[in-house]
Amino acid sequence: MRHWWQGVVVVALASGLLAGCGGGTGSGGVFEVSLTDEDLQTVQGNRCAVKGNATNIGNLTAKVDLTYEALSATGAVIGISTASFEVTGFSNFQFSNSKTNDTGQPSSTLFTNGLACAGISRFKRSETKITKA
Numbered sequence: 001m002r003h004w005w006q007g008v009v010v011v012a013l014a015s016g017l018l019a020g021c022g023g024g025t026g027s028g029g030v031f032e033v034s035l036t037d038e039d040l041q042t043v044q045g046n047r048c049a050v051k052g053n054a055t056n057i058g059n060l061t062a063k064v065d066l067t068y069e070a071l072s073a074t075g076a077v078i079g080i081s082t083a084s085f086e087v088t089g090f091s092n093f094q095f096s097n098s099k100t101n102d103t104g105q106p107s108s109t110l111f112t113n114g115l116a117c118a119g120i121s122r123f124k125r126s127e128t129k130i131t132k133a
Helices: 004-017
Strands: 022-026 029-043 045-055 062-071 077-087 091-095 122-132
Touching: 022 062, 022 122, 029 062, 029 122, 045 062, 045 077, 077 091
Parallel strands: none
Antiparallel strands: 022 029, 029 045, 045 091, 062 077, 062 122
């Protein structure tokens, strides 16, 4: 029976890693976080941040740190935004500039350079770090 459970964990972790998100194990269980619905969010002052959803299907709390790059029409990086938060086991966390993280700060920062969403041609996640909280 134990080998069957280990196989399920390996398959779940591999699936999460292939999807570009993260998983891992700890002494008391596993975490596997998927990121969805990442989009730009206009906030007060016509500034821009990133919002999205993080879903953890494991039983351990996961610490999530993300970096996003705002790109011009030519593909040049014109600004950076980060998101940092924890997502508890078997739950979803909607991160945004208006949703606070565990420290009471916004879970997503405004793009540098005072960028408005209209000034961003596209954006991409350039770094994903998911660890056991």
